[in-house]
Amino acid sequence: MSMNWVEIIWTMMATASLTLGFVHLLVWFEQRSRYASLAFFVITTSVAAFSASELSMMEAQTPAAYASALRWAHVPICMIALSIIAFVHFHFGSGRRWLAYAAAAFRFLTLFLNFTTGENINFEEVTALEHVPLWGGIAAAVPVGSPSLWQIVTQIGNLLLVAFVVDASITLWRRGDPVARRRAALVGGSIVLFIIGVTGLAVFILAGAVRAPTVLTPGFLVIVLAMAYELSWEVIAAAQLAAKLHTSEINLRASEEQFRAVVESVPNAILLVDDAGKVTLTNPQAQALFGYGREELVGRQVELLIPEWYRYAHESHCQSDAADARARLMTIARERYALHKDGSQVPVKLVLRSMRTVDASFVLVSLEDVTEQRQNxxxxxxxxxxxxxxxxxxxxxxxxxxxxxxxxxxxxxxxxxxxxxxxxxxxxxxxxxxxxxxxxxxxxxxxxxxxxxxxxxxxxxxxxxxxxxxxxxxxxxxxxxxxxxxxxxxxxxxxxxxxxxxxxxxxxxxxxxxxxxxxxxxxxxxxxxxxxxxxxxxxxxxxxxxxxxxxxxxxxxxxxxxxxxxxxxxxxxxxxxxxxxxxxxxxxxxxxxxxxxxxxxxxxxxxxxxxxxxxxxx
Amino acid sequence: MTSGTPVVFVVDDDASVLKGLKRLLCSAGFTSETFASATEFLDRYDQNAAGCVILDLAMPDFDGLQMQKALTERGSVLPIIFLTGHGDIATSVQAMKAGAVDFLTKPVTDEALFAAVHTAIQRCQALYRAREETAIIRCRVATLTPREREVLTHLLSGKLNKQIAADLGTVEHTIKVHRARVMQKMQARTFAALVRFAERAGIAATPPAES
Structure with missing residues (x-):
């Protein structure tokens, strides 16, 4: 059986929508915090599902089949509406919550009424089908029947959704940066235009004023494309950011490696001591000088490395008001002896430099073993x-x-x-x-x-x-x-x-x-x-x-x-x-x-x- | 003319050495006088006193040898005993040559010191005695008449009376009388004694005439 062009187009639109959706599903898998991408995926699958429903509506042979297809079409529509709310919320980061909840509530109510009253939310009963000819000798089914009064609920829900999106877009627009403005105009604008268009069209069609099939899928696809465009921008920006991050990380790592290489290759023993007196960094020379391994030194109190015979003086010094990290080490500077792990005392020449990072202060201790020098x-x-x-x-x-x-x-x-x-x-x-x-x-x-x-x-x-x-x-x-x-x-x-x-x-x-x-x-x-x-x-x-x-x-x-x-x-x-x-x-x-x-x-x-x-x- | 008791003059710049030496000399019955420097000694010492000098070789103002020279120049005959902390041969030889009695190395024992002091004092006394004798003889010589002096010099050259008479153009008997006078005035009992006295008085013999 060969497909007519309507079937081909609608299938293509569904496929395109799904393809975009899956791309962003992958994005969401990679970055779980991107809920906008997840919402977008739900929209695309819902659009695909809706396109199938719409196709079966257009091709319906009996009023009952049309009514059933329309009834089921409301499920993806509801999903689309909810996803739009979620998307706007996550992607725009603006919009009033109560509007969002209200719109969602009316949408749920619509879905509920869709399944509980009449044939669906739109019709009490579909009595007949008319076939409107389309281009290429193909006819689309158009329903004839008594409209449901409950449709008003749908329209209120739509209005609330529009209100929410407009409000969110305006808020975003006001932030003023070009990206935000583009986003507000493109996504917000397309959503608002589409909903207003659909709602208007639906009113006319269902009121019998216009004899035309409901052709919503292309409109949904426009929204999907606008969203995809926006999301892609974001993905591209994220990729650029990641690349930048990567570069700076490489630079950072390079400079860190350089720093480490310097620290490890200087002839002097190096200790970095924080203001609590804990060793936070050492180099192999320091480990050799004191006889401890790196893990034995890092995190230990610097007092460990000071001979006992003047540790007392040292401690009393530390208890004074000016007991910062520098003062803590002053006694070494004076006495010029370091305590080796085996208990021996190593004569050292010592230089102290106080260092201050954003959130902490340190003392850089540079020690030179002068045993040989002393011997000479x-x-x-x-x-x-x-x-x-x-x-x-x-x-x-x-x-x-x-x-x-x-x-x-x-x-x-x-x-x-x-x-x-x-x-x-x-x-x-x-x-x-x-x-x-x-x-x-x-x-x-x-x-x-x-x-x-x-x-x-x-x-x-x-x-x-x-x-x-x-x-x-x-x-x-x-x-x-x-x-x-x-x-x-x-x-x-x-x-x-x-x-x-x-x-x-x-x-x-x-x-x-x-x-x-x-x-x-x-x-x-x-x-x-x-x-x-x-x-x-x-x-x-x-x-x-x-x-x-x-x-x-x-x-x-x-x-x-x-x-x-x-x-x-x-x-x-x-x-x-x-x-x-x-x-x-x-x-x-x-x-x-x-x-x-x-x-x-x-x-x-x-x-x-x-x-x-x-x-x-x- | 000499004063009776010999005096030991001690010259040393070290007060404790001076004191010790004075006591030691005193304990042996010597009379001593101490001086802290050579200058002080030369200024103050009794030039008529008999005795000796104990001199430290190393003195700040004069060294021992210089002082020895100074004493000699003043006509002093006081014998010198040198004391030194470190006797080197050259110095001691020089000192001895210049007339030092002894050359003692510090610290010196009492026997060595007393022996040296005794020797020195004896030598000094002998010198003084000899000097006195010479003076007496000179007095006797002074009593001789010119003719008698002339006869004396001829006698000293060992001539016979006859030869002398011939030399002086007189008779032998006259010479005999002169000779007896000379012997008497010089208080010489023998001719040998006369010769000795004349020598002490520094009277030389007349050279024998060429025949």
């Missing part, structure tokens, strides 16, 4: 101490005659006093007062010799630099005592100008004595067979923010080009020198955070040694 420093310090010791021994060797004198003087005193006492005691008339005095003198001399030996032992001792607050003047006094006899033998006049009550310098007594000893000996040697009346002048004084010792001689000075060179190792101006004295002196003073340099004073050289007081606080 210790090795260097040991070597320096050893060289300093050798140089001291050498210096004392040069001074040995003078030192022997220093010891022999009190020994001489002791011996002569003791032997005198023996002799006095051997007499018959012992003068005990005299003997008491003698014993007191012996004790004094003994102490004196002991002091000299103690000083010598200290100088000869091999040991680490031990810094403590020192009175510079006492260092000068010691050196003056040690060199006094040597200077006498060399006929060098030594004068001192010591500023009293100088602030103390944080240093090692022995090492500073050594430096001064060297400077004094150098001064003497510089003047040997150069001046008739050699003089050495030692002076201590306050400077801007520090203390200075200077040793001046009259030895003719140092060529300006050599003023700095003399501090280099193996540079010497002496016949038998090895050129280490001043270089060692400089090393020692450097280790004290001080400065050692030489100047010419017109008649000779002045070597100055300056200590800044700010260094002592450490």
């Amino acid at each position: 420093e210790r090795t260097a310090a040991r070597q320096r101490d050893e060289i300093a010791h050798l140089s001291r021994v050498a210096t004392l060797g040069e001074l040995s005659g003078s030192l022997a004198h220093e010891i022999n003087q009190p020994l001489m005193g002791i011996l002569s006093n003791a032997q005198a006492a023996q002799r006095f005691l051997a007499r018959d008339d012992v003068n005990l007062d005299e003997v008491r005095e003698i014993l007191a003198d012996i004790v004094e001399d003994n102490k004196r010799a002991g002091e000299v030996i103690k000083r010598l032992r200290a100088l000869l001792k091999k040991g680490e630099m031990q810094k403590r607050p020192l009175d510079i003047n006492s260092v000068v006094d010691d050196v003056v005592r040690l060199t006094r006899n040597d200077l006498v033998n060399r006929s060098v006049a030594l004068s001192t100008e010591l500023t009293p009550d100088l602030p103390s310098v944080f240093g090692d007594q022995i090492h500073l004595q050594q430096v001064l000893l060297n400077l004094v000996m150098n001064a003497c040697e510089a003047m040997e067979s150069v001046v008739k009346t050699p003089q050495v002048h030692i002076r201590t004084r306050r400077t801007d923010g520090g203390v200075e010792i200077s040793v001046a001689d009259l030895g003719g000075g140092i060529p300006p080009g050599d003023l700095e060179r003399i501090f280099a190792p193996f540079v010497t101006t002496k016949e038998h020198g090895i050129g280490l004295g001043l270089s060692i002196c400089r090393t020692i003073i450097d280790a004290h955070g001080g400065r050692l340099w030489a100047e010419n004073n017109g008649e000779g050289a002045t070597v100055r040694c300056a200590f800044s007081l700010s260094d002592h606080a450490e």
Whole structure:
């Protein structure tokens, strides 16, 4: 049996509608929140169903068949109306609810009356069918019968639906953006026009004023196309948005990867700590430094990584008002030790940076394991101490005659006093007062010799630099005592100008004595067979923010080009020198955070040694 | 002319050494005087006193050797005992050559010190004695007449009376008388004693005449 063109067109319209509907059903499956797409799918299936009903109405052979087809056609119509309400509601996001409910209620009522009164909502009874010829020799059935009064319910429902859509469209239009306006005009307009058209047509047809078949499917298809157009726009926009999102996500991921790569490849250990003191990010270096795995560190309190011996101080610090994340870590910054998982303490160099994101603040902790550095420093310090010791021994060797004198003087005193006492005691008339005095003198001399030996032992001792607050003047006094006899033998006049009550310098007594000893000996040697009346002048004084010792001689000075060179190792101006004295002196003073340099004073050289007081606080 | 008790002068810049030495010397019955510097000593010491000087080799103003020189220049015969904390050979040789009695290293024991002091004082006393004798002899020489002095110088050259008479153009008997006078005035009992006295007084013999 071949199909006529009406059947072909109506089938095509149904198929087109369904195709569009299924596309959007898929969209809804992908994005369940798109209820507009679901509503659209219901509309399209309903339109397809309606087109079938309409076709059977047009092709009905008996009035009863027509009435039945019309009755059943109201089911998809009801679905279409309800779906339109849903579509407008979800897609426009506007419209008064009560209008929507009212329209839906009247539509349900229509459906109810459709099945309970007369043959359907439109006719009490279809009495006959007329066949209206269409183009191409085909005739469509047109009903003749008594209309149902209940039709008024349908019309009210339609009016309510129009009111709802108009209201929703106007609201949408007022939002003003072009997309919203297009949507309001296109969808809202087509729905309103169609409903008004259909309602009008139905009124005329059913009133018998127009003899024409009810041809609603094309109109429904227009609505479907308008909606599809709108929805497609939305899908396209969504796709564009998704593409944009995708791009930005790729960028984000790339930058995140970059960030991660940076964090993981920096040589320092990195911890990110939030203001609750929890570790939120680490890198492999941090895990290696502390000996914990990533999952063991992230989320733990940062106190875990602070040695216990100052955790107490740390906690009290945290309880203070300013206990933000930065303050929480301050103790590490000061102490510079990190607690390893195995309980050992790792010396670290630490840098803190506070960071603030939109909703939280963090502290970025960058730690550098300085164990090796410390070890190297210790090795260097040991070597320096050893060289300093050798140089001291050498210096004392040069001074040995003078030192022997220093010891022999009190020994001489002791011996002569003791032997005198023996002799006095051997007499018959012992003068005990005299003997008491003698014993007191012996004790004094003994102490004196002991002091000299103690000083010598200290100088000869091999040991680490031990810094403590020192009175510079006492260092000068010691050196003056040690060199006094040597200077006498060399006929060098030594004068001192010591500023009293100088602030103390944080240093090692022995090492500073050594430096001064060297400077004094150098001064003497510089003047040997150069001046008739050699003089050495030692002076201590306050400077801007520090203390200075200077040793001046009259030895003719140092060529300006050599003023700095003399501090280099193996540079010497002496016949038998090895050129280490001043270089060692400089090393020692450097280790004290001080400065050692030489100047010419017109008649000779002045070597100055300056200590800044700010260094002592450490 | 010498004062009776010998005095030990101690010069050292170290007060406790000075005190100890003074006591020790005192315990052995020596009289001592102490000085804290060479300058002080040179300014104050009793130039007529007999005794000796104990001198620290290392002094701020003068060193020991300089002081030795200064003393010699002043005509002092006070023997010097050097004390040193560290005796190096060069210095000690130099000191001994310049007339030091001893060179002691600190700390010095009482025996060594006393021995050195005894030696020094004896030497000083001997020197003073010799000086006195010389003075006496010089006085005696002063009593001789020019002719007698002339005869004396000829006698010292070991000539016979006859030869002297021939040299002076007189007779042997006259020479004999002069000779007896000289012996008497010089209080020399033997010719040998006369020769010794003349030597002490610094009178030289007349060179033997060329025949």
